[in-house]
Amino acid sequence: MLVLERRGESSTAIAIASPLLAIALTLATIAVLFALLGKNPLQALAVYFLDPLTDSYALQEMAVKATPLVLIGVGLSFCYLANVWNIGAEGQFLIGALSGGWLAVATHGTGAGPWVLPAMLVLGAVGGALYALIPAICKVRFGASEILVSLMLVYVADLLLDYLVRGPWRDPQGYNFPTTAEFDPVALLPAMIEGSRLHYGALIAVVVVIVATVVLGRTIRGFEIRLVGAASKAARFSGFDADRLVVTTFVISGVLAGLAGVIEIAGPVGHLQPAFSPGYGFTAIIVAFLGRLHPVGILFAALFLALTFIGGEGAQITLKVPLDLTKVFQGLLLFYVLACDSLVLYRIRLVMPQRRTADGIA
Amino acid sequence: MGLLESIVLAVLAASTPLLLAAAGELVAERAGVLNLGVEGMMIVGAACGFAAAWLTGSIVIGALAGIAAGTALAGVFALLTLGLAVNQVATGLALTILGVGLSGLIGAGFVGERIAGAPHLYIPGLTDIPFLGRILFGEDPFVYLSLAIVVGIWWFLYRTRAGLELRAIGDNPASAHALGLPVLRKRALAVLFGGACAGLGGAYLPLAYTPFWISGMTAGRGWIALALVVFASWQPGRLVAGAYLFGAVTILQLHAQGAGVGIPSQFMSSLPYLATILVLVVISRTRGRAGAAAPASLGTVFVPDR
Numbered sequence A: 001m002l003v004l005e006r007r008g009e010s011s012t013a014i015a016i017a018s019p020l021l022a023i024a025l026t027l028a029t030i031a032v033l034f035a036l037l038g039k040n041p042l043q044a045l046a047v048y049f050l051d052p053l054t055d056s057y058a059l060q061e062m063a064v065k066a067t068p069l070v071l072i073g074v075g076l077s078f079c080y081l082a083n084v085w086n087i088g089a090e091g092q093f094l095i096g097a098l099s100g101g102w103l104a105v106a107t108h109g110t111g112a113g114p115w116v117l118p119a120m121l122v123l124g125a126v127g128g129a130l131y132a133l134i135p136a137i138c139k140v141r142f143g144a145s146e147i148l149v150s151l152m153l154v155y156v157a158d159l160l161l162d163y164l165v166r167g168p169w170r171d172p173q174g175y176n177f178p179t180t181a182e183f184d185p186v187a188l189l190p191a192m193i194e195g196s197r198l199h200y201g202a203l204i205a206v207v208v209v210i211v212a213t214v215v216l217g218r219t220i221r222g223f224e225i226r227l228v229g230a231a232s233k234a235a236r237f238s239g240f241d242a243d244r245l246v247v248t249t250f251v252i253s254g255v256l257a258g259l260a261g262v263i264e265i266a267g268p269v270g271h272l273q274p275a276f277s278p279g280y281g282f283t284a285i286i287v288a289f290l291g292r293l294h295p296v297g298i299l300f301a302a303l304f305l306a307l308t309f310i311g312g313e314g315a316q317i318t319l320k321v322p323l324d325l326t327k328v329f330q331g332l333l334l335f336y337v338l339a340c341d342s343l344v345l346y347r348i349r350l351v352m353p354q355r356r357t358a359d360g361i362a
Numbered sequence B: 001m002g003l004l005e006s007i008v009l010a011v012l013a014a015s016t017p018l019l020l021a022a023a024g025e026l027v028a029e030r031a032g033v034l035n036l037g038v039e040g041m042m043i044v045g046a047a048c049g050f051a052a053a054w055l056t057g058s059i060v061i062g063a064l065a066g067i068a069a070g071t072a073l074a075g076v077f078a079l080l081t082l083g084l085a086v087n088q089v090a091t092g093l094a095l096t097i098l099g100v101g102l103s104g105l106i107g108a109g110f111v112g113e114r115i116a117g118a119p120h121l122y123i124p125g126l127t128d129i130p131f132l133g134r135i136l137f138g139e140d141p142f143v144y145l146s147l148a149i150v151v152g153i154w155w156f157l158y159r160t161r162a163g164l165e166l167r168a169i170g171d172n173p174a175s176a177h178a179l180g181l182p183v184l185r186k187r188a189l190a191v192l193f194g195g196a197c198a199g200l201g202g203a204y205l206p207l208a209y210t211p212f213w214i215s216g217m218t219a220g221r222g223w224i225a226l227a228l229v230v231f232a233s234w235q236p237g238r239l240v241a242g243a244y245l246f247g248a249v250t251i252l253q254l255h256a257q258g259a260g261v262g263i264p265s266q267f268m269s270s271l272p273y274l275a276t277i278l279v280l281v282v283i284s285r286t287r288g289r290a291g292a293a294a295p296a297s298l299g300t301v302f303v304p305d306r
Helices: A012-036 A041-049 A056-081 A089-106 A116-142 A146-166 A201-216 A219-229 A232-237 A244-271 A280-290 A295-316 A324-345 B001-029 B040-056 B059-083 B088-110 B132-137 B141-159 B161-171 B171-179 B182-210 B219-232 B236-258 B265-269 B271-290
Strands: A003-007 A346-350
Touching: A012 A041, A012 A280, A012 A324, A041 A295, A056 A201, A056 A219, A056 A244, A056 A280, A056 A295, A089 A116, A089 A146, A089 A244, A089 A280, A116 A146, A116 A244, A116 B040, A116 B271, A146 A324, A146 B132, A146 B219, A146 B265, A146 B271, A201 A219, A201 A244, A201 A295, A201 B161, A219 A232, A219 A244, A232 A244, A232 B271, A280 A295, A280 A324, A280 B088, A295 A324, A324 A346, A324 B088, A324 B132, A346 B219, B001 B040, B001 B132, B001 B161, B001 B182, B001 B219, B001 B236, B040 B059, B040 B088, B040 B182, B040 B219, B059 B088, B059 B182, B141 B161, B141 B182, B141 B236, B161 B171, B161 B182, B171 B182, B182 B219, B219 B236, B219 B271, B265 B271
Parallel strands: none
Antiparallel strands: A003 A346
8 A cells, every 4th residue: 555654854855856856757748748649759849848948049038938937936936835825926917017008008109208117117016916915805804715816806807908908008000909009118128138039027037036035034024924834823823913924925926926017018028919928827836836936946947937838839830739738738747746746745655554444545 | 589588598508517517516625625627627528528529429428528538637636636645726726727738739620610519408398388498498408417416416415424424524534534434535536526527517618508619618617616616605505596696697798798788898708707706705704604614624635644
C-alpha cells in the first residue's frame, strides 16, 4: 500500500527541485501529445521552447510578455500565501487597463503634457485596487466566497471593455473597428532600447520583485501574511486580524494587476481593443505556484510561461497545431507543479499491511 | 405557441445544464471536496459529447461521451487532491485551465458542423394540452433526467445509510475515519459522480441547447453552478429553485436584448454574473439565520493516519 507521510522538516533541495521536476514531466506529457497529433515530438518541442531563445526579437518579446505575468503573479502570491483566493486577477487587470486607458482616450489630441503617463499608471493601480476591493468586502462583510465573486467580476470587466471600445470610446476615424484611437506619445511607455518593443514596464516589474522580496521576508506585515497562511489558528491566537488581511492582500494584488493592465496598453498594445489580453490574469495563477509563491521564483516562472505563449504562436504557424495547445500545456504544468509540491510536504511510502486497518485503504 | 409558453420552455432548457452540473458538485461538496474544475469538466464534456454525437449520429452516445470525459477529468482531480493531498482550490483551477485548452483541441475539427438536436418528448393527447402540455410533456429527455438525478440525490443523502455516511465524511472526516468509514474512497466516488454530472451538463449544450460546437460555449456556466450550490445551502431541493431562477435571468436578458430595450447588450449579458454575486452576498449574509451551513470540512485536505 502507498501512504502519504508528513516529512519532519521541509528540505530546501526538494523545494527547488520540485518545480523543475514538474516542468520535465510536463514536457514529457506534451511530447506524447505531439506524437498523438502526428508531429515529431522532439522537433515540435524545439519549435516551442528552443527557437524563441535563439532569436533576439523573441527574447525581447519574452520579457514583454513576462512583464504582466510577474506583476500579477507577485500580487497573487501575497493572497495565496495568506490563504486568500483571488482568482479574478484577469478582471482587475482589465479594469486597470480601462482606468488608465480612460485618461489616454480623454486627452487624445489635446496636446496634454508628459504628466499623462504617470497619471495613467496611478489610475490603473487605483482602478485595479478598487475592483479587487469588491470581492474583499463581499467576503469580509457578508461572508461571500471570494473565489466566486472575484471570478464573476472577470466576465463583467470583459463585457465592460467590450462595451466601451465598441461604444463611447471607439475611434471615430477607425473605420468602425472596435478599437480606441492609438494613444498619443505622452500616453505611451518609452522603449528601453530605441526601436525595440521592450519598454520600461519590464523595469517596473523587476523593481516590484525586489520590493516584494523585502516586504515578505523582512517586515512584520510580510511575516503576518506568511504566518496566517501557514498556521491560521496560531495567527488568530496571537491577535492578527484575519479580515484586515483579506482586504490588504486583495488590495495589493489589485494594485499590481491594475498596474500590469495599464502597462500592457501603454506599452506593447498602444490602444484598447476587445480581448487584448491572452488571459494573463489566469496564467499568472500558474506563474505564482510555479514560482513557489516567492517573488524571485515568480520572475523565473513568468519568463518560462512567457516562452509558452511565444512558442505556442510559433508552433501554430510552423507546425499548424491549434493555439489551445498552449492552454493545455499551462493546465498540465499547474497539475504537475501542485503534485510535485505535495512531495515537498509528504513522502510517499510503500507499507506492507501487517494487519487489516479498519477501512481497508488507509 | 404563446410568448409565455416559449419563455418557460426556454428557461427550462437554459437551466438544465446548470442543474446537472450543480447537482454533481453538491454531492462532491457534501463529501467535503470542493472541485472548482466544474467549468473545465463541462466544456470538455461539451466538446467530447458533440464530437461523439457527430461521428455516430447518436445523441445517447454523445451524452455518454460527455459523461465519460467529465468522469475522467474528475479522476485526475481525485488522484491529486485525495491521493496526493494537494490543495483543492488550486487543483480545481488547474482542471478548468486544462479543460478549456483540451476542449479547444478536441473541438477544433468540428467547428461549423451541425447535428440534429435531441428530440423532444411527444405523447399524443398529453403534449397537445394547451400551454401545460408542452411544458410538462414536451421537453427534451435531459430536462426530465436532470430532475430525476436531483430526486435521486435527495433520496440518497437523506434516506440511505450510504448517504448519511457521505454527509458525516463531509462534516468530520477524522471522526468518520475513526469509525472505520473509507473516507478517501467515498470522497473519490463523490468526486467522480460530480464529474459525470458536469460532463453531462456540458454535453447538454451542443446536444440539445444549441446543436453545434463553438469554443468556450459553456461561458462560465460551471462557475455559476458552483455558486448555485452555495445558493442552495447544499440542499438538493433548493438547487432546483436556484437553477430555474438563474435560467430565468439568462432568458429574460436575452428577450430584453431581442426586444431592443435601450440598454447596451453588454450590460444585459453581464446580468447573470452580477445576479450571482448579489445572490452569494445575500445568501451568505442570511446563512446564520437559515441555519444551513457548508459541510464543515469543505475544501480541507484529509490525510488518514493509520
